Amino acid sequence: MLLALLGLFFGVDTSVLTGGDQAPVSQSAPAQPGQDEVYDFADRIMTSSNQVWGGIFQQSGQTYNQPRMFLFSGATNSGCGRATSAVGPFYCPADSTVYLDTSFFDQMDRQLGGGGDFAYSYVIAHEVGHHVQNELGLSEQVQRKQQQVSEAESNSLSVRVELQADCFAGVWGNHVSSLANITEEDVREAVNTAAAIGDDHLQEQARGYVQPDSFTHGSSDQRVRWFMRGFTTGNPNQCDTFKGSYSQL
Ligand SMILES: [Zn+2]
Structure with a gap:
């Protein structure tokens, strides 16, 4: 199912992507003083997402290699280079690790007054x-394509x-199941908060090596709409953002 989707994006021979040769990796992160609560929360989300995505990949006969998770504050080294302080959360494809900057969550907490779980x-x-x-091989394909096109086209990708x-x-x-009652308004609040903090972080950020995550890309309407599409259907095949014209995203 997912492979069909992938072929649709780029018309590639998807058989090369079915290897699944990597051994599944477990999540790991050092427990840091004062960050236990954030760590526990993030760990629960990661465990849950491993279950969900493991199941979805399995249904289409693929193996899902679980990502690692790493919490940091200040600065850290990653497989994608050194992340300077306040870079915000990001994902590094080179080491399949989700890097979570705890100051981003602290700021989220302050803005949402403790109601920021979602x-x-x-x-x-x-x-x-x-x-x-x-895992689907998309990141690499997009990066390759971005090197061949204009800057505007690259941005739209x-x-x-x-x-x-x-x-x-x-x-x-x-x-x-615990998210069954999440409304579009909750999603909008989460999207807007992440984007606002992302902006702050981008401004504060000294020139680091890691590409900060682009929470600001796409309008909040677009982001809410695409989240809701995945949320209401539960079907990754509904997430083909590479199809159709850019203005209709
Ligand atoms: Zn992102």
């Missing part, structure tokens, strides 16, 4: 969405990538 979940599920894209990660986050949400 917003936290959304941010983590969005990063996992990028991992799913990596980035937006498609971001909106698909949102849709994948929604697919995960569909499979989580």
Whole structure:
């Protein structure tokens, strides 16, 4: 099912992507003082998303290699280079790791007054969405394509990538019973908060090596719409943001 979707995007021979030769990796992160609560929460979301995506991949006869999770504050080294302080959450395809900057969550907490559980979940599920894209071989294909096209076209591909990660986050949400009552308004609040903090972080950020995640890409209407599409259907095949004209995303 997912492979059919992938072929649709780029017309590639998807048989090369079915290898699944990597051994599944377990999540790991050092428990840091004062961050246990964030760690536990993030760990629960990761465990849940491993179950959901493992099941979806299995249904289409594929193996899902679980991402690693790493919490940091200040700065960290990653397989994608050194991340400077306040880079925000990001996903590194080179080491299949979701990097979560705890200061981003602290800021989220302050803005949402402690009611940010769903917003936290959304941010983590969005990063996992990028991992799913990596597992599908999409990240590499998009990057290759971006080197061959104009800057404008390259930017529009980035937006498609971001909106698909949102849709994948929604697919995960569909499979989580405790999120059954999440409304479009809750999604909008989460999307807007992540984008606002993302903006702050981008401004504060010194020139680091890691590409910060583009929470600001795509309008919030688009992001909410694509999240809701994944959320209401639970079907990753509904997340084909590469199809159709850019203006209709
Ligand atoms: Zn993203």
